[in-house]
Amino acid sequence: LLRPLYKRIPSIVIIAITFYLIGRVLFNEWDKISGYDWTPDPLLCVFFVFLLIIAYIISACGWTLVLRMLGVKIPLKKGLSIYLLSIFGRYIPGGIWSALGRMYLCRSEGIPNSRSGVSILLEQAYPVVSAGIVFVLSLFLWNSTDSLTKIVPLLILLPLFIVFLHPWPFLKIANPILSVLGKGHINISLSFYNMLKLTGYYIIYWIVAGGAFYFFIRSFYPMEFYLVPVLIGIYAASFAAGYIAFLAPAGLGVREGCLIFLLSFFVPTSVAIGVAILSRLWIMGVELLILIVFMIKSDTRRMVKTALGW
Numbered sequence: 001l002l003r004p005l006y007k008r009i010p011s012i013v014i015i016a017i018t019f020y021l022i023g024r025v026l027f028n029e030w031d032k033i034s035g036y037d038w039t040p041d042p043l044l045c046v047f048f049v050f051l052l053i054i055a056y057i058i059s060a061c062g063w064t065l066v067l068r069m070l071g072v073k074i075p076l077k078k079g080l081s082i083y084l085l086s087i088f089g090r091y092i093p094g095g096i097w098s099a100l101g102r103m104y105l106c107r108s109e110g111i112p113n114s115r116s117g118v119s120i121l122l123e124q125a126y127p128v129v130s131a132g133i134v135f136v137l138s139l140f141l142w143n144s145t146d147s148l149t150k151i152v153p154l155l156i157l158l159p160l161f162i163v164f165l166h167p168w169p170f171l172k173i174a175n176p177i178l179s180v181l182g183k184g185h186i187n188i189s190l191s192f193y194n195m196l197k198l199t200g201y202y203i204i205y206w207i208v209a210g211g212a213f214y215f216f217i218r219s220f221y222p223m224e225f226y227l228v229p230v231l232i233g234i235y236a237a238s239f240a241a242g243y244i245a246f247l248a249p250a251g252l253g254v255r256e257g258c259l260i261f262l263l264s265f266f267v268p269t270s271v272a273i274g275v276a277i278l279s280r281l282w283i284m285g286v287e288l289l290i291l292i293v294f295m296i297k298s299d300t301r302r303m304v305k306t307a308l309g310w
Contacts, residue, residue, distance in 0.1 A: 033270045038278070044219035045282075051212035052286050058205045060084055063123040065201065069194050072115050082106060084290055099124075122198070128243050130202035131236035134210075138233025141226075142265070210235040216279055221271050234262040256280060 057080065064079030086102035099120045106116035210232025217223050217231065242255035256276040263272035 033274055036270060036274060038220060038274060040219040044215050048212050048216040048219065048282070049286055051208060051215065052283070053290075055205060055209035055212060056084065056087075056286075056290065058201075058208060059127075062127075062198070062201055062205060063119060066119045066122050066198065067111070067115065069198075070115050070119055072111055072119070074109070074111065078109060081294075082109070085294060087287060088291060124243065126195070126198045127202045127205065128240045130199045131206055131240035131243075133199070134203055134206045135233040135237040135240070138229050138236075141230050141233075206236040207232055209239075213279065216282065217267075217275055220275065220278070221267055223267075227266060230266065234259065237262060 060080045060083035061076065063083045064074060064076055067074050067079060082102060082105045086098050086105060088098075088101075099117075102120055103113055103116045107113060211228065213235040214223065214228050214231045223231070238255045238259040241258040259276040259279070260269070260272045263275060267275070
């Protein structure tokens with residue numbers, strides 16, 4: 001499952017360039033960043049954390065929905081536990097440990113690798129597809145771009161995302177990737193209607209998660225409410241970039257670079273940098289909170305010990 005080093009070189013180069021560019025901007029903007037008052041509004045931060053936890057639950061329910069579409073009858077509570085526990089594998093370099101951890105937990109519950117593997121592939125793909133759709137549509141609300149900049153993505157990218165919703169083009173892309181990883185080809189029995197349903201479901205997820213992101217920024221910097229759809233699109237695009245950068249742990253660096261670039265159209269660059277870094281820390285804090293809850297609850301403590309090999 002681990003790719004040879006020479007196959008990782010393109011990803012390593014991209015991540016290195018991303019960190020270099022972020023570091024360079026950080027160095028140039030450091031005086032403004034250090035001079036800004038980063039004291040957050042406590043009430044807005046609480047609301048951000050609440051919405052972010054809701055977004056995690058929506059995402060976990062989405063994966064459980066995928067499993068059920070594939071014929072796996074799994075209790076919702078069990079699906080939520082497996083998904084939320086597996087997210088901590090994202091912080092291990094390699095891009096596969098979250099998936100492997102989830103497959104391991106599924107296997108301990110009697111779910112075969114063939115079903116859990118396909119469910120993870122779909123659960124990774126459709127948030128990216130829906131994020132692309134959300135971002136392209138949000139471009140129409142960007143006052144700083146001309147009409148051509150808004151129409152070109154709509155005419156080129158949006159049809160690609162919509163075509164990708166159908167199982168046939170999805171398999172045309174997924175199966176070669178599985179072949180490179182040494183896995184056999186897959187066949188997906190999901191209907192086009194179910195894939196549309198998944199895309200719509202994850203669009204709702206991005207709306208909730210992007211709404212949380214708006215309140216996070218608002219706790220540090222005054223943002224007009226009409227910019228919420230724009231920020232939802234920016235948040236979705238940055239996370240999609242992190243998903244695509246498989247080598248980076250949890251999209252580290254790539255997500256922040258995309259976020260800084262897109263946010264800088266609406267806020268000072270120094271604020272964009274601070275928000276990108278602080279949002280990462282807050283998200284890690286929320287995920288740590290989820291892990292603590294797992295450890296406290298007796299019915300999920302066993303799953304934590306199994307996943308961590310204790």
